[in-house]
Amino acid sequence: MQAQTPCFKQINNIILVASGKGGVGKSTTAVNLALALSQSGSKVGLLDADVYGPSLPLMMGMQGQRPTSLDGKIMEPLVGFGIKVNSIGFLINPEDAAVWRGPMASSALSQLIGETNWGELDYLIVDMPPGTGDIQLTISQKFPCTGAVIVTTPQNIALADAEKGVAMFTKVNIPVLGIVENMSYFQCSKCGNVEHIFGKDGAVAMAKEHGTELLGQIPLQQQTRENSDNGTPTVTTDSPMADIYRDIAKKLIEQLVLTQQKNAAASGPEISFIDD
Numbered sequence: 295m296q297a298q299t300p301c302f303k304q305i306n307n308i309i310l311v312a313s314g315k316g317g318v319g320k321s322t323t324a325v326n327l328a329l330a331l332s333q334s335g336s337k338v339g340l341l342d343a344d345v346y347g348p349s350l351p352l353m354m355g356m357q358g359q360r361p362t363s364l365d366g367k368i369m370e371p372l373v374g375f376g377i378k379v380n381s382i383g384f385l386i387n388p389e390d391a392a393v394w395r396g397p398m399a400s401s402a403l404s405q406l407i408g409e410t411n412w413g414e415l416d417y418l419i420v421d422m423p424p425g426t427g428d429i430q431l432t433i434s435q436k437f438p439c440t441g442a443v444i445v446t447t448p449q450n451i452a453l454a455d456a457e458k459g460v461a462m463f464t465k466v467n468i469p470v471l472g473i474v475e476n477m478s479y480f481q482c483s484k485c486g487n488v489e490h491i492f493g494k495d496g497a498v499a500m501a502k503e504h505g506t507e508l509l510g511q512i513p514l515q516q517q518t519r520e521n522s523d524n525g526t527p528t529v530t531t532d533s534p535m536a537d538i539y540r541d542i543a544k545k546l547i548e549q550l551v552l553t554q555q556k557n558a559a560a561s562g563p564e565i566s567f568i569d570d
Contacts (some may be wrong), residue, residue, distance in 0.1 A: 314455025330543035348383030355525020449498035
């Protein structure tokens with residue numbers, strides 16, 4: 295773990311929300327997880343680390359806003375729905391493409407994380423880009439990350455890529471706190487029939503194989519997609535879907551406590567010597 299910069303001194307936990315491939319609902323999960331943690335009474339920040347495809351400005355209904363700086367060096371994060379937010383999407387024209395090589399993108403992200411005045415936070419949720427490349431390694435190795443959450447669908451091709459994500463975090467000694475199975479099933483709003491469009495319980499087997507927790511199974515629902523597109527995250531609504539995300543946040547906290555207890559037990563008791 296790297297030494298903390300001043301911007302990290304008051305952050306208790308940095309949680310990475312990651313996926314092996316794009317299109318599995320990682321950003322939607324990150325946004326709703328952050329808001330669910332905030333609703334539980336925690337101080338929460340949300341960072342969009344997907345420099346090539348930032349989506350949090352749209353999902354949080356904050357398009358067109360820009361962070362300010364009091365000293366010309368450190369950015370003040372924006373605030374949406376009670377949580378602090380920053381994204382490369384606030385700093386570039388939304389119609390422009392970030393045509394950057396890996397090292398350049400990693401450098402830009404390091405600045406975005408380390409030069410934001412996050413203040414006192416219980417959790418900083420980081421919406422990671424998909425895959426296991428330069429940006430993932432930069433964040434994992436340069437910043438004091440507490441743990442990771444893997445998002446996948448039950449589909450075999452998504453699970454295969456999610457496995458690579460688990461392997462990457464294992465190599466860099468970041469504990470996987472749990473797995474979220476998104477698009478787990480579709481339930482017809484008229485007849486109630488349930489269909490497992492992308493397969494059934496793939497993440498259940500994956501969690502069991504790796505000895506980690508299945509944090510939740512999220513159904514495929516049109517309203518969730520519409521909420522994201524409209525900048526009104528599902529957790530801000532009164533709905534059964536919002537309760538699913540809140541349950542995931544609760545299980546995440548439980549797994550975080552268990553992981554910290556295991557680490558404390560593994561380090562053993564502190565021994566001190568007293569001269570007679």
